[in-house]
Amino acid sequence: MNHAVAVDSARWKRELSARGLPLVQGKLAGTERIAVTRKEVFDLGDRTPTVANAFQLFYYSLAWGLGSRAPRLRQRLDGLAAHQEEAGQRLVAAWALVQDGAPLRDGYRVLTTDRGAGRIPWFGPAFSTKFLYFAQGSEIAPKHIILDQVVSKNLGMDAWPQAPTAGWWPETYERYCRLLCRWADQASVRLNGARRVRADEIEITLFRRHRSNR
Numbered sequence: 001m002n003h004a005v006a007v008d009s010a011r012w013k014r015e016l017s018a019r020g021l022p023l024v025q026g027k028l029a030g031t032e033r034i035a036v037t038r039k040e041v042f043d044l045g046d047r048t049p050t051v052a053n054a055f056q057l058f059y060y061s062l063a064w065g066l067g068s069r070a071p072r073l074r075q076r077l078d079g080l081a082a083h084q085e086e087a088g089q090r091l092v093a094a095w096a097l098v099q100d101g102a103p104l105r106d107g108y109r110v111l112t113t114d115r116g117a118g119r120i121p122w123f124g125p126a127f128s129t130k131f132l133y134f135a136q137g138s139e140i141a142p143k144h145i146i147l148d149q150v151v152s153k154n155l156g157m158d159a160w161p162q163a164p165t166a167g168w169w170p171e172t173y174e175r176y177c178r179l180l181c182r183w184a185d186q187a188s189v190r191l192n193g194a195r196r197v198r199a200d201e202i203e204i205t206l207f208r209r210h211r212s213n214r
Contacts, residue, residue: 001037001038001039001042001138002037002038002039003037003038003204004035004036004037004038005035005036005037005063005064005065005067005068006033006034006035006067006068007028007033007034007035007036007063007064007066007067007068007070008033008068008070009024009027009028009029009030009031009032009033009034010030010031010032010033011070011073012024012028012059012063012070012073013029013030013031015073015074015077016059016077019077019078019080019081020081021055021077021080021081021084022052022055022056024056024059024060025056026040026056026060027040028059028060028063033068036060036063036064038064038134039138040060041057041060041061041064041134042134042136042137042138043137043138044056044057044060044134045057045095045134045135045136045137045138046137046138046139049092049095049096049099049135050092051088051089051091051092054088054091054092054095055088055091057091057095057131057134057135058087058091058131060134061127061130061131061133061134062076062123062127062130064130064134065126065127065130072122075122076122076123078122079120079121079122079123080120080121080122080123082121083120083121086119086120087120090110090111090119090120091111091131093110094107094108094110094111094128094131094132094135095107095131095135097110098132098135098136098144099135099136099137103174104143104144104173104174104177104178105170105171105173105174106170107132107135107144108125108128108129108132108144108170108173108174109170111123111128111131111132112124112125112128112168112170112173114169114170115167115169116167116168116169116172117167124167125147125148125167125168125173126146126147126148126149129144129145129146129147129148129173130146132144133145133146133200141196141198141199142198142199142200143177143181143199144177145176145177145180145181145199145200145202145203146200146203146207147168147173147176147203148207150206150207151203151206151207152168152176154206154207154209155176155206159179160179177199180199180202180203181199183199183202184197184198184199184201184202185197187201187202
């Protein structure tokens with residue numbers, strides 16, 4: 001939970017203000033470079049799903065995912081600003097489904113089409129799944145797991161040769177989440193009850209594997 005990512009908060013404040021989007025709150029509202037941890041974003045997921053809270057959760061999950069470089073941040077926020085009302089409704093609906101324990105594919109389908117494209121421009125599965133992941137909050141072991149091109153590429157090398165690398169259908173995303181949860185259960189058994197392995201530990205292991213493949 002202490003895994004932190006550096007973020008340029010001044011840039012976020014400037015770009016959001018320029019587009020008339022709801023301003024970010026909390027530590028990201030400052031004017032300095034900061035570090036945002038997984039725990040801090042998960043804590044936002046414990047809040048009540050409202051439009052205002054959904055934008056904050058979305059900002060923080062996006063900032064955590066993009067880091068200090070934040071590639072294409074202007075284009076991403078342009079797309080969000082152009083569909084602000086619809087985006088708020090979709091984020092709240094997806095968040096509520098996660099909290100209600102709906103099937104994994106349901107919340108994903110609110111943010112992503114049946115062909116794996118993002119319903120909000122510039123926010124495809126890689127960022128939709130980050131939002132769903134943090135929307136689970138800090139109190140439960142995550143079942144909605146982040147999926148991006150790096151993870152899917154390495155997953156294909158290890159266990160899923162036909163895994164798509166760009167667009168993931170809702171049913172495919174659900175299969176992916178169930179697979180990683182099953183691997184986490186198997187890893188926990190191998191530890192003979194010493195501790196519980198989380199599915200997101202499997203995900204970050206898959207993500208980091210690309211460094212050793214270079």
